[in-house]
Amino acid sequence: MKQAIKLGLIGGVVAVLLSLVGMVEAFGQRQIIANVISMGHTLLLLVGLLMSYLAAKRTPTTEPINVLTNGFISGFFVAGLVVLLIILGSLINLRKVFINASPMLYNLLTVGMEKRAGSFLLILIGLSSGLLASLFTLAPPLLRRVLLISVGSIVGAGVLQDLLRPTFALWGPLSIINEWIFTANGLTLRGAIGLFILITAFSFFWYRKGKAIQSRFHQLPSAPQRILKMTGILTLVFILLILPQVLGLFLSEVFTIVGLYVLLGLGLNIVVGYAGLLDLGYVAFFAIGSYTVAVLTSPELGFFNLSFWEALPFAVVLGVISGVLLGIPVLKMRGDYLAIATLGFGEIIRILVLSDFLRPWLGGAQGIGKIPKASIAGFEFTGPQQIYYLILAGCLLVAFVSLRLRDSRLGRAWMAMREDEDVAQAMGINLVATKLLAFATGAGFSAISGAIFATKLSSVYPHSFNVMISINVLCVIIVGGMGSIPGVVVGAAALVGLPELLREFAEYRLLVYGAVLVAMMLLKPEGLWPEPVRRRELHEDEDEAGLDQTSNSNE
Amino acid sequence: MLRRWIERMTPTDVIMWLIGGAILLMIFWGSAATLSAKTYTAHHWFDFIVFGLAQGSIYALIAMGYTMVYGILRMINFAHSEVFMSGPYTAYFVAAAFYSSGFLDQHPIISLILIFLTSMATSTLVAVLLERIAYRPLRTAPRLIPLITAIGASFFLQYTFRGFYGSGFQAYPVVKILEGEWAWGEFRILKFQAVVIVAAAILMASLYSFVQRTRVGKAIRAVSEDKETSSLMGIDIDRMIVTTFVIGGMAAGAAGVLYALMFKQVHFFMGFIPGIKAFTAAVLGGIGNIPGAMLGGIFLGLVESVGPSLFLDGLGIVAPYQLKDAIAFTMLVLVLIFRPTGILGERLAVKKA
Known part of the structure; x- marks a missing residue:
């Protein structure tokens, strides 16, 4: 009552x-x-x-x-x-x-x-x-x-x-x-x-x-079961490949944006999800990737006039180097000091790019335009329907790399460090190298997505690289489920894709977004598609009840 | 002694010291060049300092809310910038009503007090609701979860207020007694800047003495030290946390009106930049440490206003004022390189950060 x-x-x-x-x-x-x-x-x-x-x-x-x-x-x-x-x-x-x-x-x-x-x-x-x-x-x-x-x-x-x-x-x-x-x-x-x-x-x-x-599917012998699973995966790949042709321009555009966030999310997932280093300045590497490609390719500045593929390695290398350079001063910081120092770093990059001081080299507030499109063997990645494939390839590559990294010795070291730095060090993990590698890998991935972003828009502006991007990417990986690769995809689709689709209510987009974030953290803090370990951590008592239930149903 | 110190240096330490040294060198070089060039006279510097103090004391007031919440809950209250925004934005309607009715010109002091009270009440209400709805259920959750909740709450509040009051800039009415300036010879000080500095100083002093001198303040400090033990001592933890949010909200609401009086406009997004700056200030001073937050805020305000002209002008950099935020964050990184726990250091009994 x-x-x-x-x-x-x-x-x-x-x-x-x-x-x-x-x-x-x-x-x-x-x-x-x-x-x-x-x-x-x-x-x-x-x-x-x-x-x-x-x-x-x-x-x-x-x-x-x-x-x-x-x-x-x-x-x-x-x-x-x-x-x-x-x-x-x-x-x-x-x-x-x-x-x-x-x-x-x-x-x-x-x-x-x-x-x-x-x-x-x-x-x-x-x-x-x-x-x-x-x-x-x-x-x-x-x-x-x-x-x-x-x-x-x-x-x-x-x-x-x-x-x-x-x-x-x-x-x-x-x-x-x-x-x-x-x-x-x-x-x-x-x-x-x-x-x-x-x-x-x-x-x-x-x-x-x-x-x-x-x-009935589970009762099948293993060979047909595997065949069924393989056909499932193949159909999925096929659907992913024909998607832009089927869905038209607008939806392809939405998919490319989601894809970019997946790329960014996978990179930040390594830094935050695996290594547990809270990085709020992640957008800096995105900007560095974009601007490297822009400066190296754009005829507007006329320094280099490379093609996209020639510029891409430079972007990645520069991203990795700046990841290490940022990593060194913040090595000893923990938790929130790290968060605010990285946030500061992200802002410094944006302000430098925006300033009149560096304008002759980086274009200032007007940005850099006329970035050429990438092309392979005559196939030009012009509109969203073509860029989609570039992003898809990037996502698959990065997802594969981070999956392999997670199961490697380095991945285990990252996770040990996430759980407890002191214990990890006592176990013989070199904290300095491990942390710097996490920053460098994350930065490299971010630079790749920055490079693709630059050729997608064919121009870069300082205003595209504000701190909101870092925060959005962080939200994507936490809502998706920290440390989980499918989680990043689900998180990007939910937090970036859905709002894009409801664009006409743009005024209320962030309001709903905020309310959903709060509700989500209150009701399902482990994320939409969590790593099994993390789900267990957050639902210890419920899990015991769940286990009881399953054992009952087995009887 | 020196030998042992050199032996213990690692390559990363060397790089860190090199980065720090390079920044310091640049600062000294720039300052020397600027000062010897004599482009700015003494009263220019005086203006910069006064502006920096005013700006910095606003940062310091906001930073108090960040640092106290951090001290007691160990979380970054990202939505504090919206607590800061909600107050002056709501008080704007009171101010506008007073202005159009002529009350503001007849009784400026009473009007200002009422505007302050409205702003502080609104901010406090928002802060308390935030704690009750968004943060209280998450006390025991892992660190990142309250942070995301706070980010979500920040978006929600920003766009709720935008929906309420509209998306345009609202010009704050001009208070006549705060216009004009006081002058001593070539030094002059704008009245509203002086008022901002004095008001912020009074507020900070009273809030600080509340935390240091009263029983409730003592209880709050006890809860920040150790929640379990203080609850065993008969302290109602929930009430103390709410009180913390009330104090933070009041400080933010007052800071908001000062900010609106200084920059003469309000907007639903106005909290974002001061919020980030104030949080930086809190970290700069050593998070969880109230005098640290004040010091950090004022330091940041001064660096922002004096820094561009002092450090960069002499180096021949065009439009140095655009780089003021970059200077502020560089200072932060510099301080954290040499003192990883802020200027005054953390005042947390057990380091849980």
Whole structure:
């Protein structure tokens, strides 16, 4: 009861916050199902549903009546606070301070009705969302999962419609689906219902039969199993290879950006994930790679006019050297001193590049342009659809190298150092060499991605190399799972790819990004695809419970 | 003695000393050249120093929040720069209302006090909410996790305030009594700079004596030394941590208004650069150490304002003022090379950093 009120109030505050920040209004432009529900309404409804669900779930007894009342109460409070906002807004002009408290917002909140009737309706909607959520809590688990997936995918289809529609349109036969499902803004009602039935049926089937299919696969003798796995990998490689041709320009661009972050992430993963050295100035090496290629190739400066492939080794070597040079002064620093010193180093590089003092050599604030594209045997890496292959090759190479490094003697030394420097030293690990090698390897990888970045944009500007890049890359590897190579890919896709896809809501991109980071660290600190060791570390007690369960199920 | 010292030198030590020596040499060379060239007269230097002191005392106030939170939780509160931003940005609306109603000109002192109070209250509220929602559940988590949470919270707060108040620059109203200057002969001092320095000094002194003299301050220091033991002594750890955030928030809110009075505008992104500088200052002075943070802040402010002209002008570098941040960070690296735990050193009982 008390908890339900608390949850309801939290939800209400969140809903009011979303409205005042302007998200409800901005998202209100986009229809999920045409003329039925917009994204803004979905957002508010989801808050109500989530809070009522939590309230219902945390009810100490499982008596339906208690669960229902708790759901009702929290739904009521969520709606109540929004109604309070509407009343407050009609009494005083909130707009003087909160620029988003516009008549449009109130119109959206009251579903286009007059204020009093709209408020009653809002309370009713709140109560019914409480009812729905508590019924959902009481439903059997299978039904819950199936419902969650199908509703989730409809919302997903609505949110990503701008992406799905052109992609479908590229493929002749699939374009029929377009007409059937999508209108100019939002899904059609029949499309949504059709999709819902289809996905419900499919996921129902999977939950019924999926286990059986999996176990049949595991029961196969090892030879066919291996063949199946190999075909899986080959298909994956094939898909990766044809991806840009299939997906069109925009998506290829998104993939190249994600790929660059994967490259950067794999490099930083060595420094932070393996060796445990918190480096906040990682962007410096990215900048050094970019600028080396720019200075060596660009005819604008006219010093060297090398080709991209001739300049690349210089970029890597320079990156490695600067990694060592940065590494030496910070060898004795630990933890946060290291973080701030490296951050300082990153800023120094950016400021030097930006300054008028070095302008004749590095172009100053205008940057360097006209960097030639790379080419192999007549194939020019011009647009994103071609650069993609360059980045893919880079990613595969770097992923392979870091995988081999992880399992090498050096990799084990890094991890020993990460766990405890003093003990590692006592075990005979040369800390100086090991640390410098970590910095150098990470810097080399970063320089490679910087070089590719330079030829991708065919120009470099100092403003591309601010401290936010370092922080974003750090977030990528931690959200993905520290020290885990697939984690870097997943992290880059989640933190860089998804926001790129939702570009039109760019204003709220970083807001959501921040909220997701906080939520992620609170709920799943080991990352999306963690190393097994780290998962065990962070979930010691839960794992024991898990082990008990598995041993029970084996019996 | 000397022989043993030479024997213990490793190649990396040599390189480090060489780097440090080269930087020092450049500094002395540059300073000597600038001073002998006499492009700047005494009152120029005086202006630089006053500006540096004003800037530095703002850094010092923000740095106190960083260093106290670090001392008690061993975490970089990356979102502290947003605590700093939220206060003056919210207080702007109070200031603007006072300005348009003419109250600001009639009762400037009362208005300023109210603006300060609004700013400090908002910053404190943000800091406390931050602690409660984002940091408290993560007390026992590994080091990097609270850092990422703090980065996330920083983004979230920045863009929440942007959503609330809009993305443009807001010009802070001009307070008439703070305009103009006081002059003694050729030395002059802008009034608002003097006010910033004095106000920051008073605030720092009172916050420092609060931490050093009162029972609560003592309890906070006890918790920073050892959480478990102090909880055995009957200290409510959660309350002390919240108090720390309150003090940090108050200092940041006050620093924010001073910053807004000095640069006359607010913006949702205004916290980022001062935040990084203040954190640098905290590390420079020795993190976890309150006098260190103050000293570091003032040192950084002075280096930034005096440094470009003093060190670089003589070397014939064009537009040296663009390189002020580079100088600040070079100083940091230099200090850390020779004193890896900051100027005053860490005041942590057990080195857990």
